[in-house]
Amino acid sequence: MEFQFTSLADFMMMSGHGPYVWSCYAVTALGLLYLVVAPLRKRRRFIAQQRRQQQIQAANQTRLETARQ
Amino acid sequence: MTWQWFHRLGSPRWFYEKSGNWLPWLTAVTALLLVVGSIWGLAFAPADAKQGNSYRIIYIHMPTAVVSLAGYYVMAISGAVGLIWRMKLAYMMMKSAAIVGAMLTFLALFTGAVWGKPTWGTWWVWDARTAFMVLMLFLYLGVIALQEAYQSHDTATKASAILALVGTVNIPIIYKSVDWWYTLHQPATIKFTSESTIHPSMLYPLLTMIAGVYCLYTVALILYTRAEVLQREKRTKWVQQLVTGAGEAR
Numbered sequence: 001m002e003f004q005f006t007s008l009a010d011f012m013m014m015s016g017h018g019p020y021v022w023s024c025y026a027v028t029a030l031g032l033l034y035l036v037v038a039p040l041r042k043r044r045r046f047i048a049q050q051r052r053q054q055q056i057q058a059a060n061q062t063r064l065e066t067a068r069q
Numbered sequence: 070m071t072w073q074w075f076h077r078l079g080s081p082r083w084f085y086e087k088s089g090n091w092l093p094w095l096t097a098v099t100a101l102l103l104v105v106g107s108i109w110g111l112a113f114a115p116a117d118a119k120q121g122n123s124y125r126i127i128y129i130h131m132p133t134a135v136v137s138l139a140g141y142y143v144m145a146i147s148g149a150v151g152l153i154w155r156m157k158l159a160y161m162m163m164k165s166a167a168i169v170g171a172m173l174t175f176l177a178l179f180t181g182a183v184w185g186k187p188t189w190g191t192w193w194v195w196d197a198r199t200a201f202m203v204l205m206l207f208l209y210l211g212v213i214a215l216q217e218a219y220q221s222h223d224t225a226t227k228a229s230a231i232l233a234l235v236g237t238v239n240i241p242i243i244y245k246s247v248d249w250w251y252t253l254h255q256p257a258t259i260k261f262t263s264e265s266t267i268h269p270s271m272l273y274p275l276l277t278m279i280a281g282v283y284c285l286y287t288v289a290l291i292l293y294t295r296a297e298v299l300q301r302e303k304r305t306k307w308v309q310q311l312v313t314g315a316g317e318a319r
Contacts, residue, residue: 001113001270004264011112013220015258020187021125024105028129032103032285035169036096039292046299050312 079156081298098207102281109274123187132282136171148230165293171209197250208236
């Protein structure tokens with residue numbers, strides 16, 4: 001097993017097929033990365049939003065209690 | 070025979086907690102396979118005798134295509150389990166499988182089109198296999214869209230599960246299409262019943278990439294399902310405790 005190209009420039013060009021090959025790899029990398037990042041962000045947003053809700057509820061609770069006293 | 074294990078498998082909380090332990094390992098293996106496979110395929114595998122270097126697209130085209138097809142079965146079977154046993158977790162998994170599958174189908178079609186340009190001289194041909202792949206993309210998108218199409222969440226998941234099941238007919242057609250209609254798409258490179266028409270120096274990086282994309286599929290499926298579990302179970306005590314815990318950890 002050895003490196004199939006004579007230089008880095010040759011590797012980028014791939015004897016004329018470079019633009020096709022590299023654009024495919026770039027789009028696929030982005031697409032696959034999205035599949036990992038998107039659900040992680042969704043989960044984080046959900047937790048932050050629920051956290052705010054809990055804080056509002058806690059604040060309302062204390063306000064109610066002080067009003068009662 | 071007790072069915073306890075089956076019901077525990079259907080528990081969203083059990084899934085959430087267990088999958089959290091699997092994820093770090095699975096993510097590491099996925100990253101390793103994909104990085105090694107890509108470098109191997111791009112730089113170290115020999116160039117194709119006929120197609121030159123453009124064939125290197127196969128290392129992402131074929132894995133995404135193979136996993137998008139297998140993923141359709143994951144989605145359809147999850148839908149069936151949801152319909153038969155009314156298992157909530159199965160429906161959540163079906164929804165996740167639709168998103169991940171649609172993305173992989175798109176990537177397979179995109180890389181196929183870009184590969185077609187230097188090889189066949191055209192971006193797009195309505196070859197049998199590409200046509201049925203487009204149909205599968207629409208089935209995936211249809212399952213996603215149906216989830217939002219009904220007021221009642223219950224009706225929506227049932228309708229999309231039925232659509233997913235009906236669409237299963239399409240999958241064997243895609244597998245067989247290169248044998249039934251001999252058009253532009255090249256015949257299968259890897260065969261299980263006879264010797265593959267690919268040299269080992271090209272086969273090993275390809276197998277590495279297929280394994281990598283399968284692992285990535287599993288990671289993405291788990292991540293999407295975990296996010297969905299939290300949303301659907303947000304009124305339960307364990308999710309609220311988890312939210313409180315996440316706040317304190319900060």
